[in-house]
Amino acid sequence: MSQALTIAGFPLPSSAGSINAYISAANRIPVLSAAEELGLARKFRDEEDIDAARQLVLSHLRLVIAVARGYLGYGLPHADLIQEGNIGLMKAVKRYDPERGVRLVSFAIHWIKAEIHEYILKNWRLVKIATTKAQRKLFFNLRSMKQGFAALGVDEVNSVAAKLGVKPEEVVEMETRFSGGDIALDPLVEDDDDSFAPVAYLAADAGSEPTAQIERKEIEHLHNEGLQDALATLDDRSRVIIQRRWLAGDGAEAATLHELADEYGVSAERIRQIEVKALQKMKGVLSTAM
Known part of the structure; x- marks a missing residue:
């Protein structure tokens, strides 16, 4: 704790060994009068006095x-x-x-x-949607604007969106993310043997394992190459005929026997x-290649 709250170049009182001790020590430091503050500020500006x-x-x-307490x-x-x-x-x-x-x-409160x-x-999980100035404003004001913990109604969503200059759907998305809790990937050390964390079931799908994905892609590549x-x-x-009957792709419908018969002037x-x-010929080529 003492290390986390050390200010580079400005040693804290020696009693700052925990968050409570730090706060207590900081609150005991005298508040400067206007005249004292002015004198120190001028001394630092004019003489670069670090002690000031x-x-x-x-x-x-x-x-x-x-x-900082307001952001807990x-x-x-x-x-x-x-x-x-x-x-x-x-x-x-x-x-x-x-x-x-x-x-x-x-002056300092802004900084x-x-x-x-x-x-x-930078550190919270909502960073990806708090990118614009309006979204940042929404991020830091939505919690205080909500009345209680209940979900916002349609009228409330529209009201918040209008006040903060964002889209109603952005308010809904932000509120959803606020209400969702984080889940640990691994169970805590003190958890019992029956605990079940995401790490247990995320690996359950063998097809999602990296080496399996690579192997599957290689097989698909070989099949495509062999098909050609x-x-x-x-x-x-x-x-x-094979391409239009079996390899149409891109959502196109396969040609019927009668359609191809009309094009080639033969029977279906x-x-x-x-x-x-x-x-049959292609099957023989593919079996040889495999």
Whole structure:
């Protein structure tokens, strides 16, 4: 814990050995007055005084803790959220202009939230749909906009979509993902012998095993290659009849005996005889090749 919450270049109080100890220690650091903050900010800006920057950061750690607490609902460790918020705080201190007449707390909160948002989007399982600005807004506002845990009705979905500037179906998809729980691939160590995790049944299909898939593709390739060789042994008429009767492909309907008979000016029985003879010849070629 102490390592996770260490701020590079800004040592924390020695009592920070756990999340509770860290929070307690951070809350004991005095809040700077406006005059103290202004003096330190100018000293850091004009003289690049690292100790001044350190004091600015440490005095605002409680702000990071408060902001990070608001994102605990996303299933990520509180310590990690605080760590990312601390990075945002340091960026804010580096960019803070004390002459604008705005307190650091107001300036820093944007940087703290931005850093936490990025961390959540990179690590949470919904990252793939939170790509646009509107979707990111939906991601971080849907939970707070829902009234209770019940599923949103049609009117509520349309209302949320209108407020956040997204499509109703995106609201439905996001809500579905929020309500779905993650399942461990492997059972926990403390689980009993009767536990059943996805890893047990995902491997049950032998055809999905990588080596089986490779073998199947090689066999299909050989069959296709052998089929072309067998077709090449036929005369043109026989080849066309086999292709149109048995190898139409792409959803096309197979030609009937009567259709081919009309095209070649022979009887349907004659087409059937040619077909039977061609298939027998191809079968002999394929059996030899295999």
